[in-house]
Amino acid sequence: MTQVTERGTSLSAAPRAGVRRRSPAAAACVVGGAVAAGLGLGFLAVLVIVLWISSPYPDSGPGGALHLAAGLWLLAHGTELVRYDTLSGVPAPVGMTPLLLVALPVLLMRRAARLGSAAEEEDEVLPAGAVFSAVLCGYLAVGAVATVYAAGGPMSADPISAAWHIPLVAVLAAAGGVWGARGRPLGPLPSWLPGGVRRAVVRPRYALALRAGAGGALVLLGGGALVVGASLAWHGAEVQSSFLSLTGVWSGRFAVLLLALTLIPNAMVWGASYALGPGFALGADVTAAPLGFPGAPGLPRFPLLAALPSAGPGTPLTWSVAVVPVVAGLAVGWFAVRRAREVSYGETALTAALGSVVCGLAMAGLAAASAGPLGSRRLAEFGPVWWATGAAALAWTAVLAVPVAVAVHAWRNRPAMGPGGLDALDADDAVDDGWHDSGVREVRWAAMRKAAGALIPEIGVSVPTAVPEVPAAPEVRVRRAVTVVAGLDLDPGLLVGKSAESVEPVEPVSGPLAPPVVGARVLARRKPPPE
Numbered sequence: 001m002t003q004v005t006e007r008g009t010s011l012s013a014a015p016r017a018g019v020r021r022r023s024p025a026a027a028a029c030v031v032g033g034a035v036a037a038g039l040g041l042g043f044l045a046v047l048v049i050v051l052w053i054s055s056p057y058p059d060s061g062p063g064g065a066l067h068l069a070a071g072l073w074l075l076a077h078g079t080e081l082v083r084y085d086t087l088s089g090v091p092a093p094v095g096m097t098p099l100l101l102v103a104l105p106v107l108l109m110r111r112a113a114r115l116g117s118a119a120e121e122e123d124e125v126l127p128a129g130a131v132f133s134a135v136l137c138g139y140l141a142v143g144a145v146a147t148v149y150a151a152g153g154p155m156s157a158d159p160i161s162a163a164w165h166i167p168l169v170a171v172l173a174a175a176g177g178v179w180g181a182r183g184r185p186l187g188p189l190p191s192w193l194p195g196g197v198r199r200a201v202v203r204p205r206y207a208l209a210l211r212a213g214a215g216g217a218l219v220l221l222g223g224g225a226l227v228v229g230a231s232l233a234w235h236g237a238e239v240q241s242s243f244l245s246l247t248g249v250w251s252g253r254f255a256v257l258l259l260a261l262t263l264i265p266n267a268m269v270w271g272a273s274y275a276l277g278p279g280f281a282l283g284a285d286v287t288a289a290p291l292g293f294p295g296a297p298g299l300p301r302f303p304l305l306a307a308l309p310s311a312g313p314g315t316p317l318t319w320s321v322a323v324v325p326v327v328a329g330l331a332v333g334w335f336a337v338r339r340a341r342e343v344s345y346g347e348t349a350l351t352a353a354l355g356s357v358v359c360g361l362a363m364a365g366l367a368a369a370s371a372g373p374l375g376s377r378r379l380a381e382f383g384p385v386w387w388a389t390g391a392a393a394l395a396w397t398a399v400l401a402v403p404v405a406v407a408v409h410a411w412r413n414r415p416a417m418g419p420g421g422l423d424a425l426d427a428d429d430a431v432d433d434g435w436h437d438s439g440v441r442e443v444r445w446a447a448m449r450k451a452a453g454a455l456i457p458e459i460g461v462s463v464p465t466a467v468p469e470v471p472a473a474p475e476v477r478v479r480r481a482v483t484v485v486a487g488l489d490l491d492p493g494l495l496v497g498k499s500a501e502s503v504e505p506v507e508p509v510s511g512p513l514a515p516p517v518v519g520a521r522v523l524a525r526r527k528p529p530p531e
Contacts, residue, residue, distance in 0.1 A: 025126050026134045029116035033138025033174075036112040040076070040105045041146060045069040047258075054251035060154070067153020070146045074157045076101040077143075078165040078369070081155040088376075094155065095372030096382060098262035099269075102369075106173045109139060113177025128178045135177075139170045204338065205351045212335035212351070213358020216328045216397050220363060223324030224271030225264075231271075231307040238306040245301060260303055266383070267304055269370040272363065273384035275324035276392035280371075281385065282308075283378040290318040298378050325393070329400025332356055336405045337412065345406050352405035356398035364390025 045066055052065040071081050080095040116131040126134075143166040150157050232239055246256050270280045279289030282296040288308060295311030309318060336352040364386045371383025 029134030030138040032112040033135035036108040037139045037142035070150040071155040077169045080158045080161040092375040093373045099265035100262040109173035110177035113174040114181040117181030209354035212332045212355030215335045216332040216359035217362040219328040219331045220272040224268040227271035228267045235307045239303045242306040243303045266370040269366045273389045275321040278388035281381045325396035329397045332397045333401035333404025337408045348409045352401040360390045360394030363393040
């Protein structure tokens with residue numbers, strides 16, 4: 001039987017009303033994802049149209065320029081394109097993704113997810129999963145349309161490659177946007193994971209390992225940028241000649257400059273792989289490495305390719321790039337050290353090793369993203385090999401990071417040194433305050449243990465029967481009143497230097513005594529240095 005509320009609506013219809021209230025917000029998230037994809041497509045379309053209009057010899061109409069813009073948008077997601085108008089008639093794949101171009105869809109998708117998470121509808125915020133799904137649906141719908149549209153252009157997208165590259169980029173960007181909008185919560189791990197795994201992941205070693213690995217990867221990328229920049233400056237004449245010989249009009253040179261700028265992150269990864277040792281491939285059976293470069297005469301003329309090392313065996317100049325992975329290993333070891341004395345050396349070494357693993361995985365992923373084919377036959381393999389680059393980064397950083405981390409940990413936790421070294425910390429440096437005199441401390445401890453009963457266990461401290469006489473300081477005589485709490489059954493005669501008349505009894509205090517401190521050590525205080 002359906003129950004009716006005071007307003008005449010059934011209770012069973014309440015959940016449906018909630019769904020209807022949420023539907024505008026969900027629709028707004030879908031539209032936000034579609035707008036993010038449209039903005040990326042529109043930016044590239046405007047850029048390509050401007051270059052097409054300014055070109056004195058356009059080889060296609062506006063339709064061809066729009067097809068090319070759609071292909072570039074798909075290439076920004078890592079989708080492999082196929083070029084059919086080749087001289088040999090054999091379709092040539094183009095799979096090298098300019099990494100700077102990837103930032104466009106990632107930033108737009110992340111912004112759409114953040115706005116969807118912050119949108120409210122009648123004081124009700126959509127759950128994170130709903131925002132993520134809605135934004136993703138809108139983005140993937142536009143991606144499917146762009147894939148179909150680009151199939152009729154000069155560079156059509158591979159459907160299989162587009163089917164997993166576009167969702168991969170969209171999922172990662174949307175997840176980052178929702179996570180950032182929710183305040184970047186780490187959150188508990190799923191309950192279906194074993195308890196030992198969930199407890200181990202919350203340890204601080206993993207956060208330190210991520211920080212150390214990211215620091216090592218950034219050092220490698222910075223070193224790769226220095227290697228590329230130095231090579232461009234060393235081969236400045238060849239680079240200038242290559243840039244000027246490609247085209248003679250300003251629009252063409254501007255397009256070449258834009259392409260070179262979008263490939264700078266790729267060049268940084270290639271430079272890091274070169275410094276690590278494996279180098280990068282420049283075609284079939286051709287690899288540029290510090291130990292030698294056989295040369296690649298069939299390469300196209302391009303400013304970045306003009307900065308390749310000279311053909312021949314390695315020289316001390318090319319071997320000097322090994323400084324980059326050495327500095328990266330030192331950085332991983334430095335960032336893997338916790339500023340706490342209770343951390344063991346084994347924990348520090350394990351954290352450094354995990355940081356090396358993170359650095360190796362990061363460099364392997366970047367190497368895989370920066371490589372790809374630029375054609376067929378000789379240009380089918382172009383860029384660093386991902387597994388070789390990751391293994392080299394892991395080996396370099398692990399060998400250096402572990403001993404560096406242990407050494408830094410030992411240096412930070414070294415014992416305090418006096419003015420004359422450890423030998424200067426003798427009994428003469430302790431402050432004669434009366435509390436640490438022989439016998440006084442034991443007597444007071446015995447009195448407290450007697451009053452506490454079973455709260456304080458026996459620790460085998462021998463209590464002297466007679467209290468040694470403690471000489472009073474002749475310079476300053478201070479009369480202090482001592483307050484004794486009833487219940488301790490403390491003999492006033494045990495208090496050295498005090499008379500029974502100076503004891504002022506107070507009201508009894510109910511409640512247990514404070515629990516004993518286990519493992520505490522009493523250290524001698526040093527005298528202040530003479531002025």
